[in-house]
Amino acid sequence: MKQPKTLFLVAIALLPLVLVSCISSGASVPRGWAGTVVHDGIIYAGTRDGRVVAINSSTQSQQWDYAFTSTAIYTTPIVDGDLVYVGTYSGQVYALTIARGIERWVYPRTGSIGAIVGTPVVANETIYVSSSDGRVYALDTIYGDLKWKSEPLAEKLWTSPVIQGDTLYVSTFDGHIYALSMETGELLGWSFESEAGFASSPVIYGDTIFLGSFDRHLYAVTIGSNVSMWKFPQEKPAGNWFWASPIVNEGIVYAGCLDSKLYAIEAKTGEKLWEFDAGNPIVSSPVLMDNLLIVAAESGNVYVINPETGSSEQIQDPLSSNSNAPSINAQIRAPFCAYEGLIYIRAEDNQLYVVDIDMRAVIWKVSLTTK
């Protein structure tokens, strides 16, 4: 009589554990969404299994790959001179040779500076890295030596810094934009504070910073001012966050939103010119090429859009027999790049897709999983 009772109680106690195991916890393993960059006919991309690969665009074959130890990559590789730079989620910055992918230096040599999520920027032989420890690090591009590190700016920095003149601008999840000296990393006199946190990395056009916020607005902030120039939408908030960094061209801001829409906004006034519904959240920033706007929905659909009118055409996958199939049969979250009429997209199926804009079609793809 007693034993079944005890077993029953054990079962009751274990039930939550079993149920929690059955239902998704909501905690996902970091996989990374590194983007692509093209340099001298070579495509550099971070993969979902923690490697950087170099692919010859003419032969569509892998030149080399470099595997990091058990980490994800969220930063898009940056090519400068004969090196390619990558920041890892395990909190290290690597410089690899572009020719053979051999490690030139790593910072820090031991330990970590905190997960690197935002893509670093390179200028004046210095690479500027924002880290999850809340600091910005400035490293020498040749030797990887630390030039300076800023004081902690926030609990964590997941956005990319942006440069204008000799100043580095950083946005934070707690709603600040900070201006730092590129020479010393010291905070300069101006900073901006918003009630809501900033979700996207900042973009500078003229003397104005554009960036998305968790309060479902896109902000325009004039450098030096303590109040925002405008917030878009002006009346009620958008349907979700402006997660991707906007792009600005000829006085128009193109901002993708997680509410599935791409908005064209007058940069000076914040007035909406047109909107395009991509049917699925827009996670990657749009790109401009040959006076055409390219935008990708998370579902895999890629669109070519007239930046003046907002009219669109969907990219087709000629390999698919289904006419309703998405442009790419995988999710798109990583930033993509445009180069000589082609778009290079690393999708969540760990494949690289190359889209010919004139043909409005995917022309080839290559797996990034194995060499």
Place this chain on the structure above:
Amino acid sequence: MSPGDVWYLIIGNPVLNVLVALSHILGGSFGLAIIVLTVIIRLISWPLTKRQLNSTKALQDMQPKIQELQKKYGKNQQKLQQEMMKLYKEAGVNPLGCLWPMLIQFPIWIALYQAIMRALATTPENLLDLAQRLYSWDIVSQAIPLNSHFLGLDLGSQGNLILAIIVGGTMWVQQKMTQAPAVDPRQESTSRMMLLMMPLMFGFLTLMFPSGLALYWAVSNIIGIITQYFVTGGWGYLKFRSPFQSTPVKGK
């Protein structure tokens, strides 16, 4: 719509959004939000809790009669079960009634566990996923991202030993207050094991789950102790020392 979608629509997402909204109302403190949500859940489940306490008390009061039946029909298990059920029916007591409040809380625990993991968005993927689960309330969007630190705890991390001791300790006190004294050495041994098993198990679970969920368990236990104190009128059997404690159990 998959069962998972239904779960998030009905339980998962509402708990997540209430937790995030509470966090904003309470000055950005996620820990305080968990505590207030615990109090709300305990208030909602109060009718069930009261029924559980009454059932427990009634079962305790019936112990002498049950002992009598065991002596009388000890050799005829079927008859014993029948007589016991008859006794329960006459007294209007459901012997499993005390388990319902615990079972009802399981979905809440799971939803809270998921809400904590999702709301704290420890990875970039979690943060992106969170965007699709939040309601379009201003109070929710203004709360993101949440501060995971509370009273020196990182609510998203696991393995906090002090919390494990508090959860196990408070659970032991709560159980000890209600556990009727044993009538023979063999029953004493089983009772002692049961009294230790649940606190040890939850202490162990605390080490495996995020501190935010352990905070919920600890606060929930403390509220349970206070409620029990006032409903049953005192500390119950907490200070009771069994006369069989030093008696070696036959067969061991």
